[in-house]
Amino acid sequence: MKITRKDFLRLSGLGLLALAGKKAVRAVGERSFASSSPPKKRVRWGMAIDLQKCRQKDGCDRCIKACHSTHNVPQFADRAHEIKWIWKEPFKNVFPAAQTGYTREFFGELPVLLLCNHCDDPPCQDVCPVDATWKRDNGVVTIDFHRCIGCRYCMAACPYGARSFNWQDPRAAIAMVNPDFPTRTRGVVEKCNFCEERLARGQGPACAESCEEKAIVSGDLEKPDSEVRQVLRSRFAVQRKPELGTGPSVYYIV
Amino acid sequence: MFMFERALTGSRKYWLWVASLLFVVLAGSLCYVLQLTHGLAVTGLSRDVSWGLYIAQFTFFVGVAASAVIVVLPYYLHNYQQFVRLTLLGELLAVTAVTMCMLFIFVDLGQPSRIFNIVLHPQLKSVMFWDMIALGGYLLMNAVIAVVTLTAQREQVPVPGWIKPVIILSIPWAISIHTVTAFLYSGLPGRSYWLTAILAPRFLASAFASGPALLILLCLALRKLTGFDAGWEAIQKLAVIVAYALAINIFLILAEVFTAFYSGIPEHEEAFRYLFVGFNGDYHLVPWMWLSALLSWVALTLLLVPKWRNNIRLLAVACAAIFVSIWLDKGLGLIVGGFTPSPLGAVTRYVPTLPESTIVLGIWAVGALMITVFYKTTLSVWEEN
Numbered sequence: 125m126k127i128t129r130k131d132f133l134r135l136s137g138l139g140l141l142a143l144a145g146k147k148a149v150r151a152v153g154e155r156s157f158a159s160s161s162p163p164k165k166r167v168r169w170g171m172a173i174d175l176q177k178c179r180q181k182d183g184c185d186r187c188i189k190a191c192h193s194t195h196n197v198p199q200f201a202d203r204a205h206e207i208k209w210i211w212k213e214p215f216k217n218v219f220p221a222a223q224t225g226y227t228r229e230f231f232g233e234l235p236v237l238l239l240c241n242h243c244d245d246p247p248c249q250d251v252c253p254v255d256a257t258w259k260r261d262n263g264v265v266t267i268d269f270h271r272c273i274g275c276r277y278c279m280a281a282c283p284y285g286a287r288s289f290n291w292q293d294p295r296a297a298i299a300m301v302n303p304d305f306p307t308r309t310r311g312v313v314e315k316c317n318f319c320e321e322r323l324a325r326g327q328g329p330a331c332a333e334s335c336e337e338k339a340i341v342s343g344d345l346e347k348p349d350s351e352v353r354q355v356l357r358s359r360f361a362v363q364r365k366p367e368l369g370t371g372p373s374v375y376y377i378v
Numbered sequence: 379m380f381m382f383e384r385a386l387t388g389s390r391k392y393w394l395w396v397a398s399l400l401f402v403v404l405a406g407s408l409c410y411v412l413q414l415t416h417g418l419a420v421t422g423l424s425r426d427v428s429w430g431l432y433i434a435q436f437t438f439f440v441g442v443a444a445s446a447v448i449v450v451l452p453y454y455l456h457n458y459q460q461f462v463r464l465t466l467l468g469e470l471l472a473v474t475a476v477t478m479c480m481l482f483i484f485v486d487l488g489q490p491s492r493i494f495n496i497v498l499h500p501q502l503k504s505v506m507f508w509d510m511i512a513l514g515g516y517l518l519m520n521a522v523i524a525v526v527t528l529t530a531q532r533e534q535v536p537v538p539g540w541i542k543p544v545i546i547l548s549i550p551w552a553i554s555i556h557t558v559t560a561f562l563y564s565g566l567p568g569r570s571y572w573l574t575a576i577l578a579p580r581f582l583a584s585a586f587a588s589g590p591a592l593l594i595l596l597c598l599a600l601r602k603l604t605g606f607d608a609g610w611e612a613i614q615k616l617a618v619i620v621a622y623a624l625a626i627n628i629f630l631i632l633a634e635v636f637t638a639f640y641s642g643i644p645e646h647e648e649a650f651r652y653l654f655v656g657f658n659g660d661y662h663l664v665p666w667m668w669l670s671a672l673l674s675w676v677a678l679t680l681l682l683v684p685k686w687r688n689n690i691r692l693l694a695v696a697c698a699a700i701f702v703s704i705w706l707d708k709g710l711g712l713i714v715g716g717f718t719p720s721p722l723g724a725v726t727r728y729v730p731t732l733p734e735s736t737i738v739l740g741i742w743a744v745g746a747l748m749i750t751v752f753y754k755t756t757l758s759v760w761e762e763n
Contacts, residue, residue, distance in 0.1 A: 203424070203425075203726075204423075204424030204425060204426075204726065205419055205424065205425065206425060207425075213722050216723075217722045217723040217724070218722065220644070220645075220723060238722075247566065247567055247568075249503075250503045250504065251503075251504050251505065251506065251566070252501055252504055253496050253500070253501055253504040253506035253507045253510070254492075254495040254496055254498075254499045254500075254501060255499045255500075255501040256495070256499075271492070271495055271499060272488075272489065272492075273487050273488070273489050273490075273492045273493060273495050273496070274418075274487050274488020274489040274492075275483075275486065275487055275488075275506065276428045276429060276486075276488070277504070277506055277562075279425075279428040280428065280429060280563075280566060280569065280716070280717070281566045281567075282568075282721070283566075283567045283568020283569075283721055284568075284721055285425075285426070285720055285721040285722050288425055289418070289425065289428060289488065290417070290488065291417055291418050291419035291423070291424075292416060292417040292418075292419035293417065309489075310417040310488070311417060311418065311487070311488025311489040312488060312489060313488075365568065368567040368568055369567070370567065
């Protein structure tokens with residue numbers, strides 16, 4: 125049998141298609157297999173911030189300093205270019221809907237501690253075109269600084285303003301570099317990582333540890349007897365913009 | 379590439395035009411080098427307004443690219459012969475516009491050297507990934523269609539049969555590129571100005587007004603500079619289509635305004651307030667937005683009255699007004715309005731810097747250069763026949 129050029133091309137094309145098809149079937153098979161295996165015990169890190177305790181000491185910024193020095197967060201004076209993982213904003217800006225004209229008098233200007241909410245369904249993860257930000261098995265939303273292309277789509281998607289972009293080289297603006305945590309490069313997005321590097325060593329988040337008033341309680345939200353769950357059981361707490369369906373893991377005890 | 383050698387002969391004036399465009403491209407490139415060395419800090423962008431002129435230009439030119447369908451559809455689906463020449467010019471405009479879009483995305487990236495991560499680590503839930511597929515496919519399709527059509531015309535043979543399905547596919551594909559681009563914005567929680575189901579229809583309406591308006595302007599310029607006539611009837615037909623698209627666009631914007639202000643929900647009102655009356659003491663976009671509104675109404679009036687529409691000068695004025703109006707609305711208000719006020723209620727002023735604007739101008743010059751070469755090549759083929 126003589127194989128013409130046309131036949132050869134046709135056959136090799138079919139062969140390639142079959143190969144691709146096999147790969148696709150495999151990939152689908154693996155996925156459906158994974159979902160049929162028994163569900164792993166879910167872990168979801170979260171925290172409860174007691175705002176009353178938080179404002180006991182006027183102008184206290186221990187947690188902010190602890191976080192920012194642990195994670196080599198640069199300090200830029202220019203508000204447009206600032207990078208922050210944890211910071212304070214007036215109550216009226218954080219919970220615009222959770223106040224009436226009368227409560228605003230008292231609550232409006234009170235400081236509220238802000239950080240990434242480590243959403244259960246994070247919009248930042250959905251929009252990232254290169255899978256550089258994702259939710260880990262323990263509920264922490266994290267970023268791969270080496271994969272991020274700096275498109276800033278996640279900053280547009282985050283309804284909490286939790287993300288910062290390195291508009292310039294951050295290394296020049298770090299007072300003292302902590303050698304245990306990577307510094308970032310210009311042109312990537314960063315935010316609170318719930319101290320995942322400390323969680324891996326069995327420690328709690330740096331902000332919670334640094335707080336003398338114990339205003340920040342962290343723990344596994346999926347574990348009914350965890351400290352954070354006990355706090356949330358006994359005190360009334362709110363989340364930021366729960367109506368958006370993102371499922372924030374940070375709770376505020378007002 | 380083949381046939382493009384025809385763009386290498388021209389008058390002194392032609393070369394002067396090409397040289398000045400190259401100069402602007404050079405200026406833009408130098409500013410881009412500056413941005414590469416110092417980071418995006420050289421732009422006017424900030425933590426609160428993290429997208430600006432680059433992404434706005436991208437959005438606007440996706441519209442220009444999509445609008446090629448306005449000439450392609452009547453010609454190929456309805457056999458409207460008047461559009462025979464406009465069709466090729468429209469497809470070449472689409473190729474140019476998509477290229478500009480890709481450049482605008484590229485210069486916006488913080489880590490441009492990692493751009494291939496989009497291919498290496500695609501994330502299928504990201505609308506940006508699908509936008510890349512849509513734009514890349516559209517660019518390829520239009521480039522192939524244009525080259526095949528022009529080659530056939532040069533050889534004076536009918537176009538090969540296999541190109542027909544590609545052309546037919548390019549019609550829904552044109553709609554898809556602007557729909558997917560709208561979905562980049564309209565699916566984000568917490569950005570009330572964008573979170574509206576009529577964003578995609580609005581994008582299409584404004585695209586079908588601004589793109590063909592640009593095509594008319596280009597045809598009028600060709601007529602003046604080279605004596606090429608695209609056909610007055612064809613241009614008039616295009617002008618009518620532009621008028622309808624513009625009317626629909628104005629209607630959709632007013633529908634948005636109604637919902638925002640009659641419902642009175644603060645977060646739906648705030649961006650409109652910021653853009654049209656000022657918010658928290660910041661008024662710097664107010665005059666631009668009203669200029670945009672005014673130009674739209676003036677253009678609509680000029681295009682609706684047949685006597686005025688038939689006047690070549692007034693037609694040019696109307697088309698220029700539409701282009702500027704929609705550029706302001708989509709290229710400025712849309713992006714900044716989506717970011718202001720910020721999720722924490724802050725109003726941060728965004729003003730593009732000189733390097734940023736020069737980079738944008740540089741990309742515009744790349745576009746102008748492409749259009750010049752494409753149209754010169756095409757016209758020289760047509761002249762020969």
